[in-house]
Amino acid sequence: MLSFTEENYLxxxxxxxxxxxxxxxxxxxxxxxxxxxxxxxxxxxxxxLKDKELVDYQKYGKITLxxxxxxxxxxxxxxxxxxxxxxxxxxxxxxxxVHEVAEQLEHIQSQxxxxxxxxxxxxxxxxxxxxxxxxxxxxxxxxxxxxxADVDAGKSCKMVAVKDNSVNFLxxxxxxGLGINNDIKVISKESYDSLLSIEVNGIVNSVSQKFAQNxxxxxxxxEVGKACSKTKCxxx
Amino acid sequence: MLSFTEENYLxxxxxxxxxxxxxxxxxxxxxxxxxxxxxxxxxxxxxxLKDKELVDYQKYGKITLxxxxxxxxxxxxxxxxxxxxxxxxxxxxxxxxVHEVAEQLEHIQSQxxxxxxxxxxxxxxxxxxxxxxxxxxxxxxxxxxxxxADVDAGKSCKMVAVKDNSVNFLxxxxxxGLGINNDIKVISKESYDSLLSIEVNGIVNSVSQKFAQNxxxxxxxxEVGKACSKTKCxxx
DNA sequence: TATAATAGTTAGGTTAGTCTAACAAAATTA
DNA sequence: TAATTTTGTTAGACTAACCTAACTATTATA
Numbered sequence: 092m093l094s095f096t097e098e099n100y101l102x103x104x105x106x107x108x109x110x111x112x113x114x115x116x117x118x119x120x121x122x123x124x125x126x127x128x129x130x131x132x133x134x135x136x137x138x139x140l141k142d143k144e145l146v147d148y149q150k151y152g153k154i155t156l157x158x159x160x161x162x163x164x165x166x167x168x169x170x171x172x173x174x175x176x177x178x179x180x181x182x183x184x185x186x187x188x189v190h191e192v193a194e195q196l197e198h199i200q201s202q203x204x205x206x207x208x209x210x211x212x213x214x215x216x217x218x219x220x221x222x223x224x225x226x227x228x229x230x231x232x233x234x235x236x237x238x239x240a241d242v243d244a245g246k247s248c249k250m251v252a253v254k255d256n257s258v259n260f261l262x263x264x265x266x267x268g269l270g271i272n273n274d275i276k277v278i279s280k281e282s283y284d285s286l287l288s289i290e291v292n293g294i295v296n297s298v299s300q301k302f303a304q305n306x307x308x309x310x311x312x313x314e315v316g317k318a319c320s321k322t323k324c325x326x327x
Numbered sequence: 328m329l330s331f332t333e334e335n336y337l338x339x340x341x342x343x344x345x346x347x348x349x350x351x352x353x354x355x356x357x358x359x360x361x362x363x364x365x366x367x368x369x370x371x372x373x374x375x376l377k378d379k380e381l382v383d384y385q386k387y388g389k390i391t392l393x394x395x396x397x398x399x400x401x402x403x404x405x406x407x408x409x410x411x412x413x414x415x416x417x418x419x420x421x422x423x424x425v426h427e428v429a430e431q432l433e434h435i436q437s438q439x440x441x442x443x444x445x446x447x448x449x450x451x452x453x454x455x456x457x458x459x460x461x462x463x464x465x466x467x468x469x470x471x472x473x474x475x476a477d478v479d480a481g482k483s484c485k486m487v488a489v490k491d492n493s494v495n496f497l498x499x500x501x502x503x504g505l506g507i508n509n510d511i512k513v514i515s516k517e518s519y520d521s522l523l524s525i526e527v528n529g530i531v532n533s534v535s536q537k538f539a540q541n542x543x544x545x546x547x548x549x550e551v552g553k554a555c556s557k558t559k560c561x562x563x
Numbered sequence: 564t565a566t567a568a569t570a571g572t573t574a575g576g577t578t579a580g581t582c583t584a585a586c587a588a589a590a591t592t593a
Numbered sequence: 594t595a596a597t598t599t600t601g602t603t604a605g606a607c608t609a610a611c612c613t614a615a616c617t618a619t620t621a622t623a
Binding site: 118119120130131133134135150151 | 599600601602603604
Binding site: 568570574578579584585589 | 605
């Protein structure tokens, strides 16, 4: 049985290596930063996780999850996202409130609980932030690679998820009038600082590049959760 | 913010002092036994809880909860019992499965979660074991004092709760054909070892005194959760 | 009431997870 | 490629929660 802390390290490792396609390994500093601990602390834990054969790790080398390590991590993410969905759908939490509580709930040990929760929610595919929920077999579909920042002026897209789950960011998203499944039209894009002018439900707003990089989109022709179809795709 | 461990000590203290009316204080060994730790460990923790003004404690003296300590403890029990009810009513857990998982869930910190859960369950008064759920104000009604062992031969009663929440005991209760709200008739009682012969739904079974002491009952004239009315009461 | 039994405490040690400070390796860049 | 910057490791220390062994206080009993 793993401790909460060990679980958090595995989860952070998976999240780092899932962030983008190219990167398949993590570094000590990066890991430490993700967990809000000092690099020295991460080094200690990495040795421990290596002994337990949950990570592949050598001194000064890159860090990757082993197959069992990855399986654990996926399970934690599955639980996290199921709980978020539960809080949102069944208990009326707002999408900026769910993350913090799910951080606690993801560590509850009970296979039956996870299975029943999944069933109660009717086997959801996405959490309130648009992230894919790994299924009971631990299969996790490929995530979206395009962000609002990649969309050219004049083109339209549909928001499907967010990259940043912080309360601050999520509340700002709502303030700008955005939400999952909204259609967004990029009116213009400043060449100097990539400031975007976007239109959502007829309302025009300006958003920074930093903001746009945290909004995941597909082109409006594409299904939520599916890769863009190459022929008609409006993005990139 | 209290640690899981601190919360468990407070909960155990409340449970010990709630067990029966007379006893309003706990001892170190008793507390240690309840938590499956050594008495030395309990002593250490008691000093810490005293510093935090959650318990009244002096070397070699009896242990009681302070008002804030008791408030904390009641809140944990409230959460435990709400989660048990959730698992039972909403997720189809059996009554012997809920305790273990609720032991974990009771430590989740989120006032909103507790409130919403309470609402989802329609503000339940009792958990699946018949125990009273303290309300949002932390009010906890007096528990039942009569057990099946107190009922005389020839008299009838109604089961309202169990004292022992272990899987073993609960599965045995089911095997004997018993459950919350069942009417039980005591056919006979051995004077030598207090072995009881009981009838439930027309089926007769023998149960030991130890067993009977863990079944909480009211007389059949009495409402569940209310004290027996003196005039008609069949018990004692 | 003296003694034995029980209950409770203290001292010193362990492990998990964290830290800081000093150092070493690797990567970048001039 | 040599110097500098970045990244990662080691050593030593701390706290929470636990332990054992030895001791002390309280309670029960002969």
